[in-house]
Amino acid sequence: MANSSIRQSRAVRRIVRGQPVSDGAGVKLNRIIGQRDFDMLDPFLMLDEFRSDRAGDYLAGFPDHPHRGFETVTYMLAGRMRHADNQGNQGLLGPGSVQWMTAGRGIVHSEMPEQEDGLMWGFQLWVNLPARDKMTAPRYQDIAGESIPQVEPATGVSLRVIAGRFGDLHGPVNGIATDPLYLDLSLAAGTAIDIPLAAGHNAFAYVYEGSAMIGPSSQSRDVARGELAVLEPGEHVHVSAGSAGGRLILVAGKPLAEPVAKHGPFVMNTPEQIVEAIRDFQSGRF
Incomplete structure (x- = not known):
């Protein structure tokens, strides 16, 4: 019988490369989750990286659009x-900050660049809501960069905790049904770290700078910049830096195992609920 005290290290199930897309009013994105070759990883519906220092790639932004x-x-x-x-909420997201928006029963919002030039870089992740929460009241959690806890658990390793827990650090995002973990990792060349993960949660790592080796030593996979590693089940993941170091986001969440009906900015459980969402939006009930 296997020793149950030995924690299972997560291997890489597959590696996914993003696809270039245009969204909003013409913003150029790299879509990793939510594309033809990788539709979703329950409860994660979409992951986009936006990165450009050319104003024409992002300046038009994302004018008013609905979500439910x-x-x-x-x-x-x-x-x-x-x-x-359309509820009168507004705010400014700056470098290092995060916004976790629960659209719930419906909201119409815009996301527009505050700058006219320079580097615009970040991620947008879509997280599904369980059926019981899909018609909940919308809410925002806007977190300034300085409010996100950061730790150096080993020499050359830096880690920001956006959601979930690492050691004694708790991320500022709270009250999310899928119990997510969202970490931002920076590793210098030659460094490594083991990250605990909830055994039943789906997880991925997306490398956005440099490269990383992910998985137990016997099955480690090299993951390059712009690649997403889908992780096998297990209780922790081993990450080591490539020759030039690496930066990545590590995200995990509880799968909902519910039917998913998607149509643009609406994600429900049945096609009939999608029709209702469109009707409600067109009737001004968001």
């Missing part, structure tokens, strides 16, 4: 994005 039935998570590495909605 899921959550959007915007994490800024560089640049400034102003958001506003």
Whole structure:
């Protein structure tokens, strides 16, 4: 019988490369989750990376658009994005900040660059809501960069905790049904770290700078910049830096195992609920 005290290390199930897309009013993105070759990883519906220092790639932004039935998570590495909605909420996302928006029963909002030039870089992740929460009241969690805890668990390793827990650090995002973990890792060349993960949660790592070796030593996979590693089940993951170091986001969450009906900015459980969402939006009930 296997020793149950030995924690299972997660191997890499597959590696996914993003596809270039245009969204909003013409913003150029790299879509990793939510594309033809990788539709979703329950509960994660979409992951986009936006990165450009050419204003024409991002300046038109994302004018007013609706959402229902899921959550959007915007994490800024560089640049400034102003958001506003039809409930009168607004705020500014700067470098290092995060917004976790629970769209719930419906909201119409915009995300527009606050800058006219320079680097705009970050991620938007879509997280599904369970059926019981799809019609909940919308809410925002806007977290300034300085409010996100950061730790150096080993020499040359830096880690920001956006959601979930690492050791004694708890991320500022709270009250999310899928119990997510969202970490931003920076590793210098020659460094490594083991990250605990909830055994039943789906998880991925996306390398956005440099490269990383992910998985137990006997099955380690080299993951390059712009690649996403889908992780096998297990209780922790081993990450080591490539020859030039590496930066990545590591995300995990509880799968919902519910039917998914998607149509643009609406994510529900049945096609009939999608029709209802479209009707409600067109009737001004968001």
